[in-house]
Amino acid sequence: MQKPLTFLASVVISATLALPVAAQDNPSVDTVVATVNGTDITLGHMIIARASLPEQYRQLPDEVLFSGILDQLVQQAALADTYEGDLPARVTLSLENEARSLTAGEVIERNMAMPVSDEDLQAAYDAQYADVEAGDEYNASHILVETEEEAKALKEELDGGADFAALAREKSTGPSGPGGGSLGWFGKGMMVPTFEAAVIEMEPGAVSDPVQTQFGWHVIKLNETRKTQAPSLESVREELELQLRQTRVQGAIEDVTATADVDRSGSEGIDPAVLKNLDWLE
Known part of the structure; x- marks a missing residue:
């Protein structure tokens, strides 16, 4: 074309x-x-x-x-x-499609621009976050080595007063080594099961015995723990407003389509492959 x-x-x-x-x-x-x-x-x-x-x-x-x-x-x-002369069908049909699309888009834009009430916003927040239970998050560091013997030797050094971050920078084979072994904050399900299980059993400030995962042997230090909280309404206001507007638009599309006088009988029995016939538009 x-x-x-x-x-x-x-x-x-x-x-x-x-x-x-x-x-x-x-x-x-x-x-x-x-x-x-x-x-x-x-x-x-x-x-x-x-x-x-x-x-x-x-x-x-x-x-x-x-x-x-x-x-x-x-x-x-x-x-x-x-x-x-007369314009080819490809031009007139394209103009009709474009006008239809732009007009429908304008209806959607007007619907999206309509304000969201505080009541609807609060209801959406409550539905999404009211039943969220506080969970635990952990801030930990680790030193990763290849063998259990290396991990045991590291644990002995740490028990003797060695600096964890300095040992991690010197000995750890993991990507967190240059940062002193810090893994930052993480919640349940974000670490491999054996690593997570060891962390959950620890107290802040404690250093674990060697823990094996598919990546090697770890010596873990739990730095801190904290409880997760549901976000405030203000922090998720824009996200919730967008969700409500999108839901409202989708509902409007479905409603107006359902009430429109639509007859699709003309499409019955037509081979879908005819849509490839660009020659018809010349």
């Missing part, structure tokens, strides 16, 4: 040739910037054209974009005026 004209490559070349654009007092979306064979081109047309450009073109200087977009719209208008 024929593709619409894309942003002209000459715009990039003109970056070194563009002249400053004179400012106009109080321009608006309806301001006419050019007329081609009696057809007006407005600032609104240019704004829409810029918004549809690939990101790399939108990075060009404003003066270059203004000149390039205006040139493109003038050229398109002039070319369109030379067309004779």
Whole structure:
């Protein structure tokens, strides 16, 4: 199928040739910037054209974009005026699809923009977080070595007063070694079962006996523990509002579709493969 004209490559070349654009007092979306064979081109047309450009073109200087977009719209208008006869089906159908899509999108945008009530927000928060039970989180460090003998030797050094972080930086084969073995905060299910089980049984400040996992042998130090709490309403307000708006839009789509006078009988018995017949659109 024929593709619409894309942003002209000459715009990039003109970056070194563009002249400053004179400012106009109080321009608006309806301001006419050019007329081609009696057809007006407005600032609104240019704004829409810029918004549809690939990101790399939108990075060009404003003066270059203004000149390039205006040139493109003038050229398109002039070319369109030379067309004779009926437009191909691919064009008229594309225009109909585009108008339908943009109008439906506007309905969705208006629905999304409607405010969410405090009552609905509180209800959504309660439904999601009211029954959340406080859990435990752990802050631990470890030294990972290959053999049990190495791990036992490390435990003896630590029991004798050696600095855990210094030993981790010197001896640990794990990626946390350079950071003194620190693993930061983690909750249940985030570590392999044997490692997690050992941590759960420890008291803050304690150092474990050697613990084996599929990664090797660990000597673990539990630094701190804390209880997890449900987030505050304010901290999740934006997330919940978005969820509520999306749910509201989906419900509106389903409702309006259900109440519309829809007859799909014309699609019955049609081979789905016909959608590949682009030749029909010529």
